[in-house]
Amino acid sequence: MAVSFLSTVPNLLPIVPVNASITSAPRYPTLGATVRCSKIEADADNEERFKRRSILTCFGATVGLELVRSSGTFVEMAEAADLIQRRQRSEFQSSIKDTLYKAIKENPDVIPSLLTLALNDIMTYDKASKTGGPNGSIRLSSEISRPENKGLVGALNLVEEAKKEIDSNSKGGPISYSDLIQYAAQSAIKQTFLASAIRKCGGNVEKGNLLYTAYGSNGQWGLFERNFGRADTQEPDPEGRVPQWDKASVQEMKDKFSAVGFGPRQLAVMSAFLGPDQTATETLLATDPEVLPWVQKYQRSRETVSETDYEVDLITTLTKLSGLGQQINYEAYTYPVKKVDFSKLKL
Template identity: 75%
Template structure:
């Protein structure tokens, strides 16, 4: 009843919202409530129905404030549950990254294919129909066997083996291929960043790790890490949406990137995703006046110690690529907490 009365009384709602501190419990028996014009002379000139309405407003406010005051424990429980789910997802995500790191470390030559796998899965996205995108559809045999995906089967096989391990320890259900492919690409990108840092240190892995941790862009992955919960497609995406990158002209590449909301800048920074030889791809892209300035910018950035411009722009672009048209389930991989039988506790 309190809720319905409060909903009809904006003045009382503003009183509750402005004068009741969030952390203070309301005790209606100890705090008097005085409503304007409700304490009146019964034999006065005000009509009875007006007095009744004002009295009911006060009753509604009192009950409503009681509900608000008692809801603190419910809010606390909701916040606690949310924190538990976040921790569950974070712990699972860390395990997934560990598994993928080890898989890639043992197969460094697979890195370009992992990057292209993620790109080709994502660029099936079509804005007009809001279909396709990074939805794991590339796992289907009819899609992975298409000409644009030639040579990517070993990368998919590697991820299928990793998925078996991940699913074996997952408490919140199997990981989606959509998440798996994108987190594998993230691990591959990080591996290239680390390799570049080690190279700058003359091949010394210890110094390279120190350099990467001190000056690298690991902290820029926050938004990407929150996008955890992509849903798999149940059918292959339509054919003809992804170019054969090795045969495509720069204009064809620009047209495809433009169709999903990307421009020359994003095309240049994603050059490592377009084929096994980044240098050859960049040489081709540099022939286009729109793309050339960005290619040169990132080449200069990679020569610096921190490589900030290149790494940050790549992370930002890949994050957007990995969510094209996707609805993220932020409750994915969570699971019910184990119930404790207090009768069995030993005090």
């Protein structure tokens, strides 16, 4: 009895009984070869060995494995789409950085306020209820007018002006205040470190830029920049969650940092965010025996060429703080790529 079955699916080993004769497929087909479960012949004596179940087994396994293989096409498409989205987000981030860099360079005096603006938006986070955090609520009039946010209106105005320019050029929709406020803090930090490098080079801008490029920790921002896609809240966060840093005791500061999951080390490294005068803040923090060693560590680090200990810990701490309670939308600011109608091309 002759049984014939033709499969057009590629790249599969023939799955048939050992004693069956397969005439048109190699024993071990190589990757990409077309395998045909075809012209399978059985003599009368072996007819019972090759029943319908064997044929169905061959067919089912062939189709199943082919579906697995062909699913690679979908995986490749998904990977390509992901690469496009990542490129779009990266390009958008570059435009944000350029806009913020120019705005802050023209208004360097606003840097301390930008840092405090970002921290105060973060510190509304409540660990128990998982509410608050860097959600842009500080932009709302009822929150920016609170005592702890006194003097931050100028920083918020800079953010709002930058947002207008960024949104006007955005292909993937407007940037959230929650993202932009944290990115403004990042830009302010970078410019602070760059200014420090220039001072160490006697005020030579070119040498200062080279120094920071060679020894700075700019590459540590990867995780911070990945957490890009925060959503804005439309309601102010509850009052009483953020201290007035310039009036708070060290213990009150420690308690607040502890409440969001951080300790004396993170408090010390964030000293520049705790008011307009970093030196005065560190003098106060140094009165606490738990914070003092960290204050001294970071002061020593800032005197070195690279400032590695201080800069890396600062970037790490801000990255963790800026994600508190937030659900990051990793597809935010992406947009469909315009398809080309090849039928209209003249070749």
